[in-house]
Amino acid sequence: MRPNGRPDDGGGAAGTGAARRAVFTPVDTRARVDTVVRRIGDAIELGLLADGEQLPGETDLAGQLGVSTVTLREALMALRQQGLVTTRRGRGGGSFVTLPDSPPEERLRARLADWSTEELRDLGDHWAAVSGAAALLAARRTQPGDLRPLTRTVEELAAAGDPATRSRLYGRFHVELAAAAQSARLTREEIALQTDLGALLCLVLDDPVHLGNVSDRHRAVISAVQDEADERARTLAETCVRESVGRLIALRLGTPGRAPEPRPEEDTHGQEHRARGPRGGHR
Structure with a gap:
Protein backbone atom coordinates (compact mmCIF):
# COMPACT_ATOMS: atom_id res chain seq x y z
CA MET A 1 0.00 0.00 0.00
CA THR A 98 6.17 17.27 -37.68
CA LEU A 99 9.19 16.01 -35.75
CA PRO A 100 12.09 18.47 -36.22
CA ASP A 101 15.41 17.53 -37.73
CA SER A 102 18.55 17.23 -35.63
CA PRO A 103 20.72 20.36 -35.58
CA PRO A 104 24.29 20.07 -36.87
CA GLU A 105 27.00 19.91 -34.22
CA GLU A 106 28.45 23.31 -35.12
CA ARG A 107 25.06 24.92 -34.54
CA LEU A 108 24.75 23.22 -31.17
CA ARG A 109 28.22 24.40 -30.18
CA ALA A 110 27.31 27.93 -31.22
CA ARG A 111 24.18 27.68 -29.07
CA LEU A 112 26.27 26.39 -26.17
CA ALA A 113 28.55 29.42 -26.54
CA ASP A 114 25.52 31.64 -25.85
CA TRP A 115 25.59 30.40 -22.26
CA SER A 116 28.13 31.35 -19.62
CA THR A 117 29.36 28.63 -17.28
CA GLU A 118 27.59 30.44 -14.43
CA GLU A 119 24.27 30.32 -16.29
CA LEU A 120 24.72 26.63 -17.10
CA ARG A 121 25.55 25.85 -13.50
CA ASP A 122 22.53 27.80 -12.25
CA LEU A 123 20.17 26.10 -14.69
CA GLY A 124 21.70 22.74 -13.79
CA ASP A 125 21.00 23.41 -10.11
CA HIS A 126 17.39 24.23 -10.96
CA TRP A 127 16.97 21.12 -13.13
CA ALA A 128 18.54 18.89 -10.48
CA ALA A 129 16.18 20.29 -7.84
CA VAL A 130 13.12 19.68 -10.04
CA SER A 131 14.19 16.16 -11.03
CA GLY A 132 15.14 15.30 -7.46
CA ALA A 133 11.77 16.44 -6.15
CA ALA A 134 10.02 14.46 -8.89
CA ALA A 135 11.94 11.29 -8.02
CA LEU A 136 11.23 11.68 -4.30
CA LEU A 137 7.50 12.18 -4.86
CA ALA A 138 7.34 9.34 -7.38
CA ALA A 139 8.81 6.99 -4.77
CA ARG A 140 6.07 8.04 -2.36
CA ARG A 141 3.12 8.10 -4.73
CA THR A 142 3.56 5.97 -7.82
CA GLN A 143 2.03 2.58 -8.60
CA PRO A 144 4.10 -0.26 -10.10
CA GLY A 145 2.27 0.06 -13.40
CA ASP A 146 3.14 3.74 -13.57
CA LEU A 147 6.80 2.86 -14.10
CA ARG A 148 6.35 0.95 -17.36
CA PRO A 149 6.83 4.04 -19.55
CA LEU A 150 10.01 4.90 -17.63
CA THR A 151 11.42 1.40 -18.09
CA ARG A 152 10.57 1.44 -21.79
CA THR A 153 12.20 4.85 -22.25
CA VAL A 154 15.42 3.74 -20.51
CA GLU A 155 15.74 0.69 -22.77
CA GLU A 156 15.08 2.82 -25.86
CA LEU A 157 17.71 5.29 -24.66
CA ALA A 158 20.31 2.55 -24.13
CA ALA A 159 19.69 1.24 -27.67
CA ALA A 160 19.40 4.62 -29.44
CA GLY A 161 21.96 5.07 -32.19
CA ASP A 162 22.18 8.83 -32.63
CA PRO A 163 22.74 11.68 -30.16
CA ALA A 164 19.53 13.53 -31.09
CA THR A 165 17.34 10.53 -30.29
CA ARG A 166 19.31 9.93 -27.10
CA SER A 167 18.84 13.50 -25.88
CA ARG A 168 15.12 13.35 -26.64
CA LEU A 169 14.75 10.11 -24.68
CA TYR A 170 16.89 11.47 -21.84
CA GLY A 171 14.55 14.43 -21.51
CA ARG A 172 11.47 12.25 -21.85
CA PHE A 173 12.64 10.08 -18.94
CA HIS A 174 12.71 13.07 -16.61
CA VAL A 175 9.33 14.29 -17.85
CA GLU A 176 7.84 10.83 -17.28
CA LEU A 177 9.43 10.72 -13.83
CA ALA A 178 7.63 13.95 -12.94
CA ALA A 179 4.41 12.52 -14.36
CA ALA A 180 4.87 9.43 -12.17
CA ALA A 181 5.12 11.82 -9.22
CA GLN A 182 1.53 12.85 -10.09
CA SER A 183 2.52 16.50 -10.31
CA ALA A 184 1.28 18.37 -13.37
CA ARG A 185 3.31 21.42 -12.37
CA LEU A 186 6.58 19.49 -12.05
CA THR A 187 5.82 17.77 -15.35
CA ARG A 188 5.34 21.08 -17.14
CA GLU A 189 8.50 22.43 -15.52
CA GLU A 190 10.50 19.43 -16.77
CA ILE A 191 9.11 19.94 -20.27
CA ALA A 192 10.10 23.61 -20.19
CA LEU A 193 13.61 22.81 -18.95
CA GLN A 194 14.21 20.62 -21.99
CA THR A 195 13.83 23.70 -24.17
CA ASP A 196 16.89 25.22 -22.55
CA LEU A 197 19.11 22.15 -22.28
CA GLY A 198 17.53 19.32 -24.26
CA ALA A 199 19.24 19.78 -27.62
CA LEU A 200 22.58 20.62 -26.02
CA LEU A 201 22.66 17.15 -24.47
CA CYS A 202 23.39 15.84 -27.97
CA LEU A 203 26.92 17.12 -27.41
CA VAL A 204 27.55 14.85 -24.41
CA LEU A 205 25.40 11.84 -25.30
CA ASP A 206 27.53 10.96 -28.32
CA ASP A 207 29.94 9.37 -25.83
CA PRO A 208 28.91 5.69 -25.46
CA VAL A 209 30.52 5.49 -22.01
CA HIS A 210 28.46 8.41 -20.72
CA LEU A 211 25.36 6.98 -22.41
CA GLY A 212 25.91 3.71 -20.55
CA ASN A 213 26.34 5.55 -17.26
CA VAL A 214 23.17 7.58 -17.85
CA SER A 215 21.16 4.45 -18.70
CA ASP A 216 22.42 2.68 -15.58
CA ARG A 217 21.63 5.74 -13.45
CA HIS A 218 18.11 5.91 -14.85
CA ARG A 219 17.58 2.22 -14.10
CA ALA A 220 18.80 2.85 -10.55
CA VAL A 221 16.27 5.68 -10.19
CA ILE A 222 13.47 3.33 -11.26
CA SER A 223 14.68 0.70 -8.80
CA ALA A 224 14.72 3.24 -5.96
CA VAL A 225 11.21 4.41 -6.84
CA GLN A 226 9.99 0.80 -6.90
CA ASP A 227 11.54 0.25 -3.47
CA GLU A 228 9.87 3.45 -2.18
CA ALA A 229 13.37 4.68 -1.24
CA ASP A 230 12.49 8.34 -1.70
CA GLU A 231 15.78 9.94 -0.60
CA ARG A 232 17.85 7.49 -2.64
CA ALA A 233 15.68 8.18 -5.69
CA ARG A 234 16.13 11.92 -5.24
CA THR A 235 19.90 11.67 -4.86
CA LEU A 236 20.23 9.46 -7.95
CA ALA A 237 18.08 11.75 -10.10
CA GLU A 238 19.98 14.84 -8.97
CA THR A 239 23.34 13.16 -9.58
CA CYS A 240 22.35 12.11 -13.09
CA VAL A 241 21.40 15.66 -14.03
CA ARG A 242 24.46 17.22 -12.39
CA GLU A 243 26.82 14.83 -14.19
CA SER A 244 25.36 15.66 -17.59
CA VAL A 245 25.30 19.41 -16.98
CA GLY A 246 28.85 19.16 -15.63
CA ARG A 247 29.91 17.70 -18.97
CA LEU A 248 28.20 20.57 -20.77
CA ILE A 249 30.06 23.06 -18.58
CA ALA A 250 33.37 21.33 -19.39
CA LEU A 251 32.54 21.59 -23.10
CA ARG A 252 31.61 25.25 -22.68
CA LEU A 253 34.98 25.97 -21.08
CA GLY A 254 36.62 24.61 -24.22
CA THR A 255 34.31 26.45 -26.61
CA PRO A 256 35.54 29.80 -27.98
CA GLY A 257 33.22 32.75 -27.79
CA ARG A 258 31.72 34.79 -25.05
CA ALA A 259 28.21 34.53 -23.68
CA PRO A 260 26.09 37.68 -23.85
CA GLU A 261 24.95 39.49 -20.76
CA PRO A 262 22.14 37.58 -19.01
CA ARG A 263 18.69 38.68 -20.05
CA PRO A 264 15.76 39.08 -17.69
CA GLU A 265 14.00 35.81 -16.99
CA GLU A 266 10.29 35.26 -16.73
CA ASP A 267 8.57 33.57 -13.83
CA THR A 268 9.37 29.89 -14.29
CA HIS A 269 6.20 28.56 -12.66
CA GLY A 270 5.06 26.69 -15.74
CA GLN A 271 6.14 29.51 -18.04
CA GLU A 272 9.12 29.88 -20.35
CA HIS A 273 12.55 30.38 -18.82
CA ARG A 274 14.09 32.75 -21.32
CA ALA A 275 13.90 33.73 -24.97
CA ARG A 276 17.32 32.68 -26.23
CA GLY A 277 17.93 32.59 -29.96
CA PRO A 278 16.47 29.61 -31.85
CA ARG A 279 14.22 27.18 -30.04
CA GLY A 280 16.13 24.84 -27.81
CA GLY A 281 14.74 21.67 -29.34
CA HIS A 282 16.15 19.30 -31.94
CA ARG A 283 16.23 21.37 -35.05
Whole structure:
Protein backbone atom coordinates (compact mmCIF):
# COMPACT_ATOMS: atom_id res chain seq x y z
CA MET A 1 0.00 0.00 0.00
CA ARG A 2 1.36 3.41 -0.97
CA PRO A 3 1.22 6.32 1.50
CA ASN A 4 -1.66 7.82 -0.46
CA GLY A 5 -3.79 4.83 0.45
CA ARG A 6 -4.10 3.40 -3.06
CA PRO A 7 -3.49 -0.34 -3.40
CA ASP A 8 -0.46 -1.55 -5.36
CA ASP A 9 -2.55 -3.25 -8.03
CA GLY A 10 -0.29 -2.26 -10.90
CA GLY A 11 -3.04 -0.10 -12.31
CA GLY A 12 -2.90 3.51 -13.30
CA ALA A 13 -1.59 5.16 -16.40
CA ALA A 14 1.10 7.62 -15.53
CA GLY A 15 4.37 8.04 -17.39
CA THR A 16 3.88 9.03 -20.99
CA GLY A 17 0.08 9.15 -20.66
CA ALA A 18 0.25 11.54 -17.73
CA ALA A 19 2.98 13.56 -19.43
CA ARG A 20 0.79 13.93 -22.51
CA ARG A 21 -2.14 14.98 -20.37
CA ALA A 22 0.02 17.69 -18.82
CA VAL A 23 0.62 19.07 -22.32
CA PHE A 24 -3.09 19.70 -22.80
CA THR A 25 -3.86 21.24 -19.41
CA PRO A 26 -4.82 24.93 -19.32
CA VAL A 27 -1.95 27.39 -19.65
CA ASP A 28 -1.69 30.43 -17.40
CA THR A 29 -4.75 32.66 -17.62
CA ARG A 30 -2.46 35.49 -18.74
CA ALA A 31 -1.04 33.29 -21.48
CA ARG A 32 0.02 34.84 -24.72
CA VAL A 33 0.53 33.17 -28.06
CA ASP A 34 4.20 32.43 -27.32
CA THR A 35 3.23 30.49 -24.18
CA VAL A 36 1.00 28.17 -26.22
CA VAL A 37 3.73 27.83 -28.85
CA ARG A 38 6.22 26.89 -26.15
CA ARG A 39 3.90 24.31 -24.54
CA ILE A 40 3.08 22.48 -27.78
CA GLY A 41 6.52 22.92 -29.33
CA ASP A 42 8.28 21.51 -26.28
CA ALA A 43 6.01 18.46 -26.31
CA ILE A 44 6.75 17.84 -29.99
CA GLU A 45 10.50 18.16 -29.56
CA LEU A 46 10.45 15.74 -26.61
CA GLY A 47 8.50 13.19 -28.63
CA LEU A 48 5.49 13.33 -26.29
CA LEU A 49 3.48 14.06 -29.42
CA ALA A 50 4.39 11.63 -32.18
CA ASP A 51 5.53 12.52 -35.67
CA GLY A 52 2.45 12.64 -37.91
CA GLU A 53 0.01 12.71 -34.99
CA GLN A 54 -3.08 14.83 -35.57
CA LEU A 55 -3.71 17.51 -32.97
CA PRO A 56 -7.24 17.95 -31.62
CA GLY A 57 -9.51 20.28 -33.58
CA GLU A 58 -9.07 24.00 -32.98
CA THR A 59 -12.15 24.37 -30.79
CA ASP A 60 -11.31 21.32 -28.65
CA LEU A 61 -7.62 22.21 -28.33
CA ALA A 62 -8.36 25.82 -27.44
CA GLY A 63 -10.78 24.59 -24.77
CA GLN A 64 -8.23 22.15 -23.32
CA LEU A 65 -5.56 24.85 -23.14
CA GLY A 66 -7.99 27.46 -21.84
CA VAL A 67 -7.29 30.00 -24.58
CA SER A 68 -9.36 31.62 -27.30
CA THR A 69 -9.48 30.12 -30.78
CA VAL A 70 -7.84 33.30 -32.08
CA THR A 71 -4.86 32.78 -29.74
CA LEU A 72 -4.64 29.12 -30.73
CA ARG A 73 -4.72 29.90 -34.46
CA GLU A 74 -1.87 32.38 -34.05
CA ALA A 75 0.08 29.78 -32.08
CA LEU A 76 -0.48 27.12 -34.76
CA MET A 77 0.68 29.59 -37.39
CA ALA A 78 3.91 30.15 -35.45
CA LEU A 79 4.40 26.40 -35.06
CA ARG A 80 3.96 25.97 -38.81
CA GLN A 81 6.60 28.63 -39.42
CA GLN A 82 8.95 26.72 -37.11
CA GLY A 83 8.30 23.52 -39.05
CA LEU A 84 6.75 21.73 -36.07
CA VAL A 85 3.19 21.54 -37.40
CA THR A 86 1.79 20.91 -40.87
CA THR A 87 -1.76 21.84 -41.83
CA ARG A 88 -3.69 19.77 -44.37
CA ARG A 89 -6.88 21.03 -45.93
CA GLY A 90 -9.98 19.18 -47.02
CA ARG A 91 -11.36 15.83 -45.95
CA GLY A 92 -9.23 14.26 -43.24
CA GLY A 93 -7.35 17.51 -42.82
CA GLY A 94 -6.20 19.28 -39.70
CA SER A 95 -2.97 20.13 -37.90
CA PHE A 96 -0.34 17.38 -37.77
CA VAL A 97 2.88 17.08 -35.78
CA THR A 98 6.17 17.27 -37.68
CA LEU A 99 9.19 16.01 -35.75
CA PRO A 100 12.09 18.47 -36.22
CA ASP A 101 15.41 17.53 -37.73
CA SER A 102 18.55 17.23 -35.63
CA PRO A 103 20.72 20.36 -35.58
CA PRO A 104 24.29 20.07 -36.87
CA GLU A 105 27.00 19.91 -34.22
CA GLU A 106 28.45 23.31 -35.12
CA ARG A 107 25.06 24.92 -34.54
CA LEU A 108 24.75 23.22 -31.17
CA ARG A 109 28.22 24.40 -30.18
CA ALA A 110 27.31 27.93 -31.22
CA ARG A 111 24.18 27.68 -29.07
CA LEU A 112 26.27 26.39 -26.17
CA ALA A 113 28.55 29.42 -26.54
CA ASP A 114 25.52 31.64 -25.85
CA TRP A 115 25.59 30.40 -22.26
CA SER A 116 28.13 31.35 -19.62
CA THR A 117 29.36 28.63 -17.28
CA GLU A 118 27.59 30.44 -14.43
CA GLU A 119 24.27 30.32 -16.29
CA LEU A 120 24.72 26.63 -17.10
CA ARG A 121 25.55 25.85 -13.50
CA ASP A 122 22.53 27.80 -12.25
CA LEU A 123 20.17 26.10 -14.69
CA GLY A 124 21.70 22.74 -13.79
CA ASP A 125 21.00 23.41 -10.11
CA HIS A 126 17.39 24.23 -10.96
CA TRP A 127 16.97 21.12 -13.13
CA ALA A 128 18.54 18.89 -10.48
CA ALA A 129 16.18 20.29 -7.84
CA VAL A 130 13.12 19.68 -10.04
CA SER A 131 14.19 16.16 -11.03
CA GLY A 132 15.14 15.30 -7.46
CA ALA A 133 11.77 16.44 -6.15
CA ALA A 134 10.02 14.46 -8.89
CA ALA A 135 11.94 11.29 -8.02
CA LEU A 136 11.23 11.68 -4.30
CA LEU A 137 7.50 12.18 -4.86
CA ALA A 138 7.34 9.34 -7.38
CA ALA A 139 8.81 6.99 -4.77
CA ARG A 140 6.07 8.04 -2.36
CA ARG A 141 3.12 8.10 -4.73
CA THR A 142 3.56 5.97 -7.82
CA GLN A 143 2.03 2.58 -8.60
CA PRO A 144 4.10 -0.26 -10.10
CA GLY A 145 2.27 0.06 -13.40
CA ASP A 146 3.14 3.74 -13.57
CA LEU A 147 6.80 2.86 -14.10
CA ARG A 148 6.35 0.95 -17.36
CA PRO A 149 6.83 4.04 -19.55
CA LEU A 150 10.01 4.90 -17.63
CA THR A 151 11.42 1.40 -18.09
CA ARG A 152 10.57 1.44 -21.79
CA THR A 153 12.20 4.85 -22.25
CA VAL A 154 15.42 3.74 -20.51
CA GLU A 155 15.74 0.69 -22.77
CA GLU A 156 15.08 2.82 -25.86
CA LEU A 157 17.71 5.29 -24.66
CA ALA A 158 20.31 2.55 -24.13
CA ALA A 159 19.69 1.24 -27.67
CA ALA A 160 19.40 4.62 -29.44
CA GLY A 161 21.96 5.07 -32.19
CA ASP A 162 22.18 8.83 -32.63
CA PRO A 163 22.74 11.68 -30.16
CA ALA A 164 19.53 13.53 -31.09
CA THR A 165 17.34 10.53 -30.29
CA ARG A 166 19.31 9.93 -27.10
CA SER A 167 18.84 13.50 -25.88
CA ARG A 168 15.12 13.35 -26.64
CA LEU A 169 14.75 10.11 -24.68
CA TYR A 170 16.89 11.47 -21.84
CA GLY A 171 14.55 14.43 -21.51
CA ARG A 172 11.47 12.25 -21.85
CA PHE A 173 12.64 10.08 -18.94
CA HIS A 174 12.71 13.07 -16.61
CA VAL A 175 9.33 14.29 -17.85
CA GLU A 176 7.84 10.83 -17.28
CA LEU A 177 9.43 10.72 -13.83
CA ALA A 178 7.63 13.95 -12.94
CA ALA A 179 4.41 12.52 -14.36
CA ALA A 180 4.87 9.43 -12.17
CA ALA A 181 5.12 11.82 -9.22
CA GLN A 182 1.53 12.85 -10.09
CA SER A 183 2.52 16.50 -10.31
CA ALA A 184 1.28 18.37 -13.37
CA ARG A 185 3.31 21.42 -12.37
CA LEU A 186 6.58 19.49 -12.05
CA THR A 187 5.82 17.77 -15.35
CA ARG A 188 5.34 21.08 -17.14
CA GLU A 189 8.50 22.43 -15.52
CA GLU A 190 10.50 19.43 -16.77
CA ILE A 191 9.11 19.94 -20.27
CA ALA A 192 10.10 23.61 -20.19
CA LEU A 193 13.61 22.81 -18.95
CA GLN A 194 14.21 20.62 -21.99
CA THR A 195 13.83 23.70 -24.17
CA ASP A 196 16.89 25.22 -22.55
CA LEU A 197 19.11 22.15 -22.28
CA GLY A 198 17.53 19.32 -24.26
CA ALA A 199 19.24 19.78 -27.62
CA LEU A 200 22.58 20.62 -26.02
CA LEU A 201 22.66 17.15 -24.47
CA CYS A 202 23.39 15.84 -27.97
CA LEU A 203 26.92 17.12 -27.41
CA VAL A 204 27.55 14.85 -24.41
CA LEU A 205 25.40 11.84 -25.30
CA ASP A 206 27.53 10.96 -28.32
CA ASP A 207 29.94 9.37 -25.83
CA PRO A 208 28.91 5.69 -25.46
CA VAL A 209 30.52 5.49 -22.01
CA HIS A 210 28.46 8.41 -20.72
CA LEU A 211 25.36 6.98 -22.41
CA GLY A 212 25.91 3.71 -20.55
CA ASN A 213 26.34 5.55 -17.26
CA VAL A 214 23.17 7.58 -17.85
CA SER A 215 21.16 4.45 -18.70
CA ASP A 216 22.42 2.68 -15.58
CA ARG A 217 21.63 5.74 -13.45
CA HIS A 218 18.11 5.91 -14.85
CA ARG A 219 17.58 2.22 -14.10
CA ALA A 220 18.80 2.85 -10.55
CA VAL A 221 16.27 5.68 -10.19
CA ILE A 222 13.47 3.33 -11.26
CA SER A 223 14.68 0.70 -8.80
CA ALA A 224 14.72 3.24 -5.96
CA VAL A 225 11.21 4.41 -6.84
CA GLN A 226 9.99 0.80 -6.90
CA ASP A 227 11.54 0.25 -3.47
CA GLU A 228 9.87 3.45 -2.18
CA ALA A 229 13.37 4.68 -1.24
CA ASP A 230 12.49 8.34 -1.70
CA GLU A 231 15.78 9.94 -0.60
CA ARG A 232 17.85 7.49 -2.64
CA ALA A 233 15.68 8.18 -5.69
CA ARG A 234 16.13 11.92 -5.24
CA THR A 235 19.90 11.67 -4.86
CA LEU A 236 20.23 9.46 -7.95
CA ALA A 237 18.08 11.75 -10.10
CA GLU A 238 19.98 14.84 -8.97
CA THR A 239 23.34 13.16 -9.58
CA CYS A 240 22.35 12.11 -13.09
CA VAL A 241 21.40 15.66 -14.03
CA ARG A 242 24.46 17.22 -12.39
CA GLU A 243 26.82 14.83 -14.19
CA SER A 244 25.36 15.66 -17.59
CA VAL A 245 25.30 19.41 -16.98
CA GLY A 246 28.85 19.16 -15.63
CA ARG A 247 29.91 17.70 -18.97
CA LEU A 248 28.20 20.57 -20.77
CA ILE A 249 30.06 23.06 -18.58
CA ALA A 250 33.37 21.33 -19.39
CA LEU A 251 32.54 21.59 -23.10
CA ARG A 252 31.61 25.25 -22.68
CA LEU A 253 34.98 25.97 -21.08
CA GLY A 254 36.62 24.61 -24.22
CA THR A 255 34.31 26.45 -26.61
CA PRO A 256 35.54 29.80 -27.98
CA GLY A 257 33.22 32.75 -27.79
CA ARG A 258 31.72 34.79 -25.05
CA ALA A 259 28.21 34.53 -23.68
CA PRO A 260 26.09 37.68 -23.85
CA GLU A 261 24.95 39.49 -20.76
CA PRO A 262 22.14 37.58 -19.01
CA ARG A 263 18.69 38.68 -20.05
CA PRO A 264 15.76 39.08 -17.69
CA GLU A 265 14.00 35.81 -16.99
CA GLU A 266 10.29 35.26 -16.73
CA ASP A 267 8.57 33.57 -13.83
CA THR A 268 9.37 29.89 -14.29
CA HIS A 269 6.20 28.56 -12.66
CA GLY A 270 5.06 26.69 -15.74
CA GLN A 271 6.14 29.51 -18.04
CA GLU A 272 9.12 29.88 -20.35
CA HIS A 273 12.55 30.38 -18.82
CA ARG A 274 14.09 32.75 -21.32
CA ALA A 275 13.90 33.73 -24.97
CA ARG A 276 17.32 32.68 -26.23
CA GLY A 277 17.93 32.59 -29.96
CA PRO A 278 16.47 29.61 -31.85
CA ARG A 279 14.22 27.18 -30.04
CA GLY A 280 16.13 24.84 -27.81
CA GLY A 281 14.74 21.67 -29.34
CA HIS A 282 16.15 19.30 -31.94
CA ARG A 283 16.23 21.37 -35.05
